[in-house]
Amino acid sequence: MSDFGSRLRELRRAAGLTMEQLAETSGVSARAISDMERGHSRTPQARTLSALAGGLGLAPEELGDLADTVREQRARAAGRPRLCALPRTVGDFVGRASELERLHRHALAGLGQAPVALIHGQPGLGKTALAVRLADQLRDRYPDGLLYLDLRGTDAEPMTPGDALLRLLRALEVGSRRIGETDDERSSQLRAVLGERRCLLVLDNAGSEAQVRPLLPAEGRSLAVVTSRRVLAGLPGVERIALAPLTPDESATLLRAIAAQAADPRAAAGVEAVARLCGQLPLALRIAGTRLATRPAWTVEHLVARLADADRRLANLSTGDLGVAAAFALSHAQLTIPGRELFRRLAHVPGVDFAAPIASVLTGASVDDAADGLDELVDLGLLQQSGPERYRFHDLLRLFAQERLRNEEPAGTRAATARTMGNWLLETAIVAGRWFEPGYGRLPQGWAGLVAPADEEEADAWLQAERASWLGALRAAARDGQHQLVVDVAEAMHWYSDKYVRSDYWYEVYGLSRAAAAKLPDRRQEVTHINYYSWAATHCAGRPDEGAEIAMDAHRVAVELGDVKEQAWALRYAGDAMRNADGMLERAITTYRAALDLFDKAGDHDGYVQTGPGIGRILNRLGRHEEAMDECAATLRELASRPVSARPALSGRVSARCILAAAYAGLGRWADALREAEQALPYAADFGYAGYLGELHLTIGRARVALGRREEARPAFHKVMELLQGSAYRDSVEIARQNLAAL
Template identity: 45%
Template sequence: MLRRHRHAARLTLEQLAEASGVSARTLSDMERGRSKGPQHRTVTALADALGLADADRRQLIELAREGRLRDHWNRPTGLCELPRSVDDFTGRSPELAWIDELLHAGDAGVGLITGSAGLGKTTLTVRAAHALRPGFPGGVYFLDLFGMSAQPLPVNEALSLLLRALGSTEQQIPPDVAGRASLYRSLLRERRALIVLDNAASEEQVRPLLPGGGAGKALVTSRRLLAGLEGVRRLGLGPLPPMEATELLTGILKERGASDDDPALWQLAQLCGGLPLALRIAGNRLVSRPGWNAADLAARLTNEERRLDQLSAGDLKIATAFGLSYEQLAGSTRRVFRRLALVPGRTFDAALAAVAGGMPTEGAWDALDELVDLGLLQDSASGRYRFHDLVRLFARDRLRAEESAAEREAVTLTVTEWLLRTATSAGWWFGLGSGRRDHDRAGPSTAEEADRWLRVNVDNWLGALRQVASRGGHAAVIDFAMSVVHFSDRWMHAVHWSDVYTLGVEAAAALGDLSRQAAQLNALAWVQLTSGGDMEAALRHTAQAMELAVRAGSTEEIASAHHFAAGALRRLGRLDEAIEAQSQAAELFKADGDIDAYSHCLGSLGSCHRDAGHYEQALEQYHRLWDLVNDDASGLAPSTVAFSRPVALARIGECLGLLGQRSEAISKLSEAIGLLEQAQLPAVQAGALETLAALLAEEGRPGESRQAYARAAEVYEVTGDADASSRCRDLANAAS
């Protein structure tokens, strides 16, 4: 009938296709009887293009409807049926909303959902597909592509299954992949159907299975990122937040009758790392064992050595899920993956991965990319990588199973020695005297690189330091602790310096090195001072350091003990004693030719006088420091100049304010604040901002005062001083 009407209208297939908007291929299939039940809107478009009168129009539309009914009842049933959705599905509201929006967008046809094993990609997608089924009258179909198996589903078989599910007979299915893909796309163009392609192996497998535009839509899940797929919307799935993870456990356990404490469920959710598969296994274990409670299972999971074994319920095993991804890796990548479990710290970079894997950095990049692609590692924009906690345990299990104890010990030694050697080399960039000779070691090539490396890799080198100390590597420990003494001034509010210098004290004592032991005790006193900790403890440290330094004949450490004792005495309000101790330290350092330490004493002596209300004397000391740091012939180390210049300027501004010279004080403080930010000295910067804000208020400049208080609150928050941050925020609001 269609051919007869087309001939009567004297139109070619191509002309009718252009007039109706229906493809020539679809028209040809209809005229040759391959498509006996075209969609209603397709037929109405043809009737409009042919200009059919009422009777002819009704007849053509009715024939198409009858064809669709015959096609429906003759179509094979049960093919590509959507799996059931679990009743206790929990959370993922943003992800479900994303899928809903995607599939209702006119220009979007394919959503790709990726993530590591156990994140619930399939469960989420099936849940969404069931919810969206009413919006897809052409059907919702599900196909497992077996992407993690040794033999993923071949494309030609996948197309055959999908075409049969869509109603094509065996005789209608072309023999070749290209023909099948073309027929598949043509069916989906006119049919509002949703295809769920689960567990995809590669771009090559998925690409022929995607709709080519039109009414059909598709959702794809994969452990791989499938970065080569074009024209798809991407959703990276992560672990469930703690609250949703706990809710999922509660939902699984609701029918078992036993009551479980909320804290125990919360702990269990944390031990499962928010991984839905792990939570499902834990919940199923409890459901199948009424005599257990959540606290019992949480106690078992607390033991890392047994955690993966405990996360097993029937044929559900978390280790099996990870193992499928592991088996996809190349041999060299497996080795890197296993050995990264030995790296101390939660994150690492390609350089450290190369050391662990025993390969060039370029090879490590490739291995890390493969691990990220399969969801076995998580990456970030900063070039850092990390394990999920359970994946780390799996990597450690693989390491124990596949490498000997001797091999594991050798890798551990290589990694920790490299970390500590690199950290020591970085630390000496800020050291004085003989330390500068250590710049020829492997490590950062500039002070800026050294600063960044020490900050970014802190968890790694701190973990390495502890491991080396536990093995009795006293010389390496004390070398590192001595190398970072001056760097710690640049990062004074980091929380780990107490651990570093405590290990340094123990290492020096084990070596019988009295001078270095005194140095580390002085450093511990410095930690108490900079953290606002126990000033009496600081005095005990300096007293011990003084005794050891006198026995060792170390003028440097005697002077340092006076210097840090003065700081503690000042904070205890014993200002006369503090001024005396700081004056002794300044004299000793100057006589010993240690101009850098002498400059620090000048600044500290100014602070003692300031606290005692001797503002003129304080200003005099700060000016002496200012003149020293601006004297090119002073012999000060560049790092000392960079640290002391903005501090001195800020202190001068504070003293001028205390002396009532507000205009000049505001000028000095404004200049100092910019320099302090450049030098990354947030604690001093915050104090200077607060002082500036108060002076601006006194000068009748409320707008500027409010901005300075608000900025001070932000910087105090960075340093971890919540009380000061809250105080400045309140003052900023009051100035509004």
């Protein structure tokens, strides 16, 4: 029995009180009083001592004597090692303001049930540092103790719940003879003790729900903060804080706090580069900063140079017993064998993010099994979810996966897997792209691919979501000499590319297909892709002079082959380029008219109806609006009389009506301009090109202003700002901005 316990018992008996009576008069539970008298609990905090003194009716001097007894006992206890003490706090802690605010709110939100918070995320995010920071900030709110326990959840043999309970009970000064024999008894004891006290538990590095569940308080004012690489979805009623990497500014602040070289304002660009190469990951940043700080002869640029080598980056992100790769390896070791195969093979994916079908292709598993595998990686913090059913690597984890791939699979297997994945991506891209082609617009008969878009919308969604991946696969196919496959993909994208005319990646796509077609025996195929490359140079890369030169090269080859249709297309693309170049508008009209004659001669009705509006567009720019209206009317007549494929017909109709509406506006016929533009909107929406939609909304906005419907004009101008991005639309956006400012 402790000195304080003996003295408390003497005073209670002298007052003629039972434990239950003292509990009633003081507000301290009878169980707590019993534990204190028998020395099975810690000496009380000041508020508990004051409550006991009041319940005993002690005079001020007697209270002082009792307080002296408590101080003496604490002084003797100070010489003993403390169990479950908090680790040292991080002096240069950076960021996490919103997470700390959420945790503070959660700590205050308990209504009878003790609050529990889970901080989870991939290795190296600083989960432990955040939990310890929170405990330090809340120290005064939890006067009965701050306890920390590393559950070693990533070890080969994590701490058992029984051992964890034993350590916590001992840290809470429950006597060894009173600690229960079974895990259930110990868990009940822990809940009872925490229910009567205000303690904060940091349960670090939890491995599973089963490990941590018996350690959580039930009722009362204690708080448990759990950290884990796993989301621990089986724990109900938990406030989950998913950590992300630091922001670039926070990363730079951390580096400057650690290393003097990084604090030099002249090193700002280098510090930004180091933060980026570390993926804004706190562990990586701390290691990089420490390496810099302990090497005074190094500059930030020296560190950047070392980290820039992707093959050596993880090796350079280690110091002493800390290492990014070592932290990742702990989670990797917990994967199942199929999980390890999936993890390393995902390093093949060219894009930033991916979905279950590509994981299925990489491993040969079903899509459902692949989805389960992706969830396993997410649960262990080795993947991040980037959207519904889409996943991505942190940059450093991708490097780790690449290392595992090189170390665990032979070169032949790696090459075969990469080719299988690339071919699947490109075959699927062809199927999706052909939804937009005249003569296709459907899935191939008997198509049994993992991705089967049911319409243009689904095809577009897949092509956009997987763009980085199929583009990467296209580059790989070009390097591998799969020339016909490269050409087939580019051909399948021909009509789809009109939906995203201003996207610069088409310049690369058609540059690759032009080069591939030149290595194939079919020269007609070659001239087609030279023409496509001209279109991309003019419209996508904004290089009209180059586009005109390429188009005339295509025309030369088409003349050599006697291919009238491709001669017509070459002149059409040359006309587009001249229309966008300086000082060539009249020459562009002449070139377009020559293209029309050749389209007519070749019987290419699709090409014919798409070329006429180009002449009308130039005439509008020259202020010859009535002539432009005649050209558009002629195009609409030809559309009604010629057998034109659906998509080219829609293209010609939308373009002609956009130009016709602009011509009415140029003539000041605002009511006609508004009517024509509003009638054209559904066609433009169906076609899907933002340029046409933006052009029509600009005309609608200007017409409404001119007709005195100023408030109705505002949404149209806002739509222009939303739809038209990039330098190609600078003039239209500026007109919309000026009109909005004047409203």
